[in-house]
Amino acid sequence: MILRTLKLRNFRNYENAEICLSPGLNLITGQNAQGKTNLLESLVYLSLTRSHRISDDRKLIHEGSDFADIRCEYEDDRIQSLRAVIHPKGKTLMVRGQPVRKSSEFIGLLNVVLFAPDDLRVFSDQPRERRRILNQEITKVSGKYLFALNHYQNLLKERNVLLKAQNRDLRYLDILDEQMAREECRIIQERNSFIHQIQSIMPALYRDIASDDITVTVRYKCCIEDPENVSEDILCQMHRDSREKDLENRVTSAGIHREDILFELEGKNLITLASQGQKRMTMLAFKMALLRYIQNTTGKRPVLLLDDVLSELDPIRQKKLLDMVKAPYQCIITSTDLPEYLNREEITEFTVSNGTVTPVSGGIR
Numbered sequence: 302m303i304l305r306t307l308k309l310r311n312f313r314n315y316e317n318a319e320i321c322l323s324p325g326l327n328l329i330t331g332q333n334a335q336g337k338t339n340l341l342e343s344l345v346y347l348s349l350t351r352s353h354r355i356s357d358d359r360k361l362i363h364e365g366s367d368f369a370d371i372r373c374e375y376e377d378d379r380i381q382s383l384r385a386v387i388h389p390k391g392k393t394l395m396v397r398g399q400p401v402r403k404s405s406e407f408i409g410l411l412n413v414v415l416f417a418p419d420d421l422r423v424f425s426d427q428p429r430e431r432r433r434i435l436n437q438e439i440t441k442v443s444g445k446y447l448f449a450l451n452h453y454q455n456l457l458k459e460r461n462v463l464l465k466a467q468n469r470d471l472r473y474l475d476i477l478d479e480q481m482a483r484e485e486c487r488i489i490q491e492r493n494s495f496i497h498q499i500q501s502i503m504p505a506l507y508r509d510i511a512s513d514d515i516t517v518t519v520r521y522k523c524c525i526e527d528p529e530n531v532s533e534d535i536l537c538q539m540h541r542d543s544r545e546k547d548l549e550n551r552v553t554s555a556g557i558h559r560e561d562i563l564f565e566l567e568g569k570n571l572i573t574l575a576s577q578g579q580k581r582m583t584m585l586a587f588k589m590a591l592l593r594y595i596q597n598t599t600g601k602r603p604v605l606l607l608d609d610v611l612s613e614l615d616p617i618r619q620k621k622l623l624d625m626v627k628a629p630y631q632c633i634i635t636s637t638d639l640p641e642y643l644n645r646e647e648i649t650e651f652t653v654s655n656g657t658v659t660p661v662s663g664g665i666r
């Protein structure tokens with residue numbers, strides 16, 4: 302997949318901008334607070350129908366404007382176009398000019414993988430944040446996963462309401478447990494397969510980027526002991542086993558809403574012993590593995606977005622990273638300045654200043 306153009310109207314600090322991207326390395330330089338991250342954020346929005354930075358879409362609308370409009374054209378087997386118009390009361394999503402009813406018809410069409418310095422927070426964040434990543438990445442490749450997850454979340458809400466009610470109908474609880482187990486079974490299978498695929502390539506990618514012999518691991522902390530042999534019966538039993546506790550505490554204690562993924566360095570929790578640099582390279586290896594995962598599952602190459610991460614790596618590792626990604630993937634990289642070793646001929650360069658993008662080389666209208 303190759304992104305060709307991105308058009309922004311009233312998005313963040315952009316009033317009107319159009320950028321024509323090249324299939325290889327695109328570098329966007331600019332001083333602080335000029336709109337580099339905003340530009341990448343608009344692409345994340347087209348990929349996930351939400352921002353990676355905020356949950357209130359209204360903040361994305363240019364101050365003083367009534368709506369924001371993000372449009373892109375990308376090439377798959379043919380030229381495709383996506384558009385998201387954000388109003389204060391909601392959003393309209395369009396594929397090839399036609400509005401879609403559900404965001405699930407839109408999510409996953411444009412596949413981007415973003416790496417931003419803030420991503421490192423996820424290592425020390427609450428499990429909820431790591432589950433969010435898990436869900437977000439699997440959703441990009443599986444509409445069925447999103448459907449199962451939404452259904453599960455509704456059932457979970459219903460179960461918790463029932464547990465808090467005065468008259469608790471235990472037969473209804475049985476029905477909810479069975480329905481939840483059905484969705485959980487699908488979700489666990491997908492989560493397990495996702496972690497397996499990531500884990501099969503991540504350690505080697507880490508060694509490549511970091512040039513050291515440390516083993517990084519990502520592990521699935523599943524709500525049942527053996528996710529390989531998951532079944533609806535096992536999951537129903539899990540809910541039955543925790544029922545007494547759930548009735549007492551009036552909340553559902555076991556299930557996929559309590560799961561986590563663990564990042565480890567030499568078999569030990571990464572948080573406790575990794576240096577900042579090691580954390581950064583682990584996250585990079587994870588993101589690189591994600592690129593491959595998406596490519597293997599969808600048959601399409603995602604676009605890599607690197608937000609201001611080069612400056613945080615030493616020059617040798619910066620070069621290594623770019624060498625690893627530049628041939629197979631289209632990349633959009635932001636930076637406050639042009640990295641010295643980058644050969645100007647290899648890149649399409651833009652500068653951004655106060656919401657205006659200008660090409661240094663490459664095309665813009």
Ligand SMILES: Nc1ncnc2c1ncn2[C@@H]1O[C@H](COP(=O)(O)OP(=O)(O)OP(=O)(O)O)[C@@H](O)[C@H]1O
Pocket residue numbers: 312313314315331332333334335336337338339340360361362363364609637
């Ligand atoms: N809704 C909005 N309307 C107008 N301007 C906005 C809006 N939201 C954010 N901005 C402006 O966008 C700018 C920040 O842009 P962005 O985060 O893309 O900066 P950046 O170039 O990535 O900077 P840094 O190098 O510091 O990361 C700020 O000046 C901010 O005031």
Ligand SMILES: [Mg+2]
Pocket residue numbers: 337338339608609
């Ligand atoms: Mg930024």
